Amino acid sequence: MTLGELGGSAPTAQALREMVRRYGLHLTPGDWEGTERDNEPKWHNRTRFERKKMEREGLLVPARESRGIWRLTETGSAEYRRRRDPIAVPPQPTTTTTRDQNTNPLQPDGNQSPTRVEATTQRVVRSTAVAEHVKRVHDSTCQICNTRLATPTGAYAEAAHIQPLGRPHEGPDVPSNVLCLCPNHHVLFDLGMLLVTDNLVVIDQHSGAPMGHLAERPGHQIERRYLEYHRTWWRRRKNSVNAGGH
């Protein structure tokens, strides 16, 4: 980072001075003790060690080529920009990384230390009370498949809004617009793969066949107009996709 701010290169002495200025406070007294060989402060050695490491990683121009100047390579400069400004420059592939011949070539490398950025988002604030109420009434049991996922911290279920809260749906966050579902059926319901009739028959949109009845329990009434909204929305989408495709 120091080198990046110095414009990508600096004579050894300047680089070392800059390191002291920036990181001086982090050096321990022991780091200032001279080595037995040449009485140079130990942290100089530490810095050299770091330099070697950066060379091996392809971030720094090797010492023998740069004659007393510490200079970042292109990869090193890109890495510096990436750290300084995580959004603007995506992570550069490290050229020195050797790929195992046996690994699947389609599998992405991923990132061992993903960059974290602060972001401000707007989201609908859901009432946990509504979700918790519906899950409690159903004892965290899926209203479609009757599955109850037991976990060490209690049963797991999801509260699924029938008419979604976000735009353009603007559905209400009330118990009569919420289903208690397992994660799989929550996803299928949200993607319109499952529609529910006013008689609470669950229809699989893939086959068009009924899958069974949506389970109801006393204390949780589903309003039919939300089910109708969900059906209409997805039928309209399906029709427009079909019309566009043929």
Ligand SMILES: [Zn+2]
């Ligand atoms: Zn389920």
